[in-house]
Amino acid sequence: MNFDLSEEQVMLQETVKQYLENECPPNKLREIFDGDVGLDEGLWRGLAEMGVAGLHLPEEYGGAGLEMLDLAIVSEVVGYMAAPGPFIGHALAGLAIALGGSEAQKQKWLPKLATGDALATVAFGEEGGAWLPDQWTLPRGKQLSGSKSYVIFADHADVIVVGTQGGGLSLVERGAAGLEIKPVDGADRTRRLCHLSFADTPCEELPDGDAAAPRVRDAGLVLLAADAFGGATRLVEMSVEYAKTREQFGVTIGHFQALKHQLADMAVEVEPARGLYWYAAHALDHVQDEAERTAAVAKAHITDRYMQVARDAVEAHGGIGFTWECDVQIWFKRAMLDRAYLGTPAVHRERAAVMAGW
């Protein structure tokens, strides 16, 4: 019985965190958040050089061959640091190709994705909150015509894994004919969103895409849960820190029970969730019959906790918490993305209910 991270895993988390602390300090984060692009090539390249881009990809294609838990604990750190960039879309696209691609597709894309020389993302969402493989309606074929919504950093991607009708997956390359990418004014400026439209756009189907899609969905749910845990943890820390420094009535406001209790409640909402996302990630590789449902429960639970803690953190900071200047808003908006991307908590709770036979 060992329900804990290994020394290597702890070191992986520390290394990524250290890198982000050095390379993406608050002023840099702010600059990227406020900037036009939202993606800092250098920052992403550095992460890729550490192996983050191909952590979970097979070793034979240049990846590190690690497990979903390893990817998830990196996602936690990314969430904790609110690191701007394409991590989640890139990770899911790589997984989709690794699981569903032909040998030629894997040869072509995985080595470049593992080194970060190529950037990938996934286009799953459709109008009306249709995020899940069985809800996709974009007709499949040798060409795509239709649209996809809320695609992270599609405007920077070399290849996009597109979800198609009945739960298939197809590859669309940068600059493909008829592909139009329109940036969306998303709340979370660390993960910029785009709408895609296709008009007879050439694509390449992943032969085992139908089998891969649910696994990619579940991985996505777990990575969002992990990101949410990291972000929520950080918001608790920021709020506690503020309560220890801000003074009113001659004492730090952390003396006051109303605030102390609110902070304790925030911590109690967040801290136990660590084990839930760990288990959900572990289950994807090791407990097949529980994996799908646990991923749904983890995503629903932890992204909901993140959003609530983000609201509490704004309150705990008082007036300053409501300003654009206060960093809390950056995590607040990441919470909004984690919560809605790939389906809201209510959607995944209902799925969990169905899977339990309720």
Add this chain to the structure above:
Amino acid sequence: MDLDYGEELEGFRADVSSFLKREWPLAGDEAKLSLGEQARLFRTRAIEEGHLCRNIPKQYGGSEQEPDVLKAQIIREEFAKAHAPTEPRGIGTMMLVPTLLERGEEWQKEQFVPDTIRGKTQWCQGYSEPGSGSDLASLKTKGELVGDEWVINGQKIWTSGAKTADYMFCLTRTEPEAGKHAGISYLLIDMKQPGIDVRPLRQMTGGADFCEVFFSDAKTPKDWIVGKRGEGWQVSRTTLKHERNSIGSAQQTRAILAGLVQLARESKINGKSALEDPQTRQRLAIIEGYVRAHQYSGYRTLTKDAKGESPGVITLMNKLISTNIGHEIAKLSLDLLGDEGLLGAGGGMETMGRSGQWISQYMYSLGIAVAGGTANIQRNVIGERGLGLPRDSAAERSSNA
């Protein structure tokens, strides 16, 4: 990460399991004994086997095993599966025994520990008083040394099990001239004596688990004191560091959640099974999120304990987490009961039907929220000891007094 126990520990599990198959339930004439007698008999054998009272030295009736949290967990799991008695659950085993082992005189350990861990003697805890709840150190119950005896006067309240207890461990003000905390001693008192009057307090559930205890010249021998005079406060803190793991409570909660799903299946909302009601489904899934987070936290704590590392702030949170989950379960159950929520709890858990059990749980969840430090006290503990926030200024002044 590996959720298996491994070959060696699975071998240990097989040993425990075959011991249980052999020894529980009791057979033949032994099966005709009272349940209490049966449990005591079984415990003696389980201690000889090394399965119970593992951290208690042999000379005091324990089995004195090498500390091993994983083996301890396997024993808990297997004993629970077999519905076999474990160490008596009362406050005696949980609080008094560890305190005596660390701070007690040799004769005190010999006299009290063996009978307590076998469930032969029962204890109650004399801490709270009508005027001393969260500010426990302000307690006033007086102990005066007269000749070879302490003479005790005053009142305790919220004393669970005082009706049946043989003894009380009691915080008593013996040094009225000393400071607030320094004036307290930790006395052991025989409950069966004329100077003690126990009056049950009726709870909102209708049952009566706890009592008021009145002392009028109650007596206890001079050497029935743990630690020195004026050290009672420190002595009473001894057990605080033995935080409890949450796995047991998370497993219980998962069982209650399964019961709640069943209740939803059987209950009707607008003529249809409540389990089809979207809101009910959401609420059940929300509760499950909390329950499973609590459960896996328990696995992590167990692993950290086994490695001798600190699990961190989570150990301070377990009570509040359980309380919060209990509230949510209680609220949903009352909604599912519908009309039956007009009924009373009945009084005793065993005799009740379906609605009585849930209504009782609806109220008991509040008892749990209040007992052993209210949820707000837990929030202070988490905030101050866990998050490092400054102590409440009034409490700060008082503890420096």
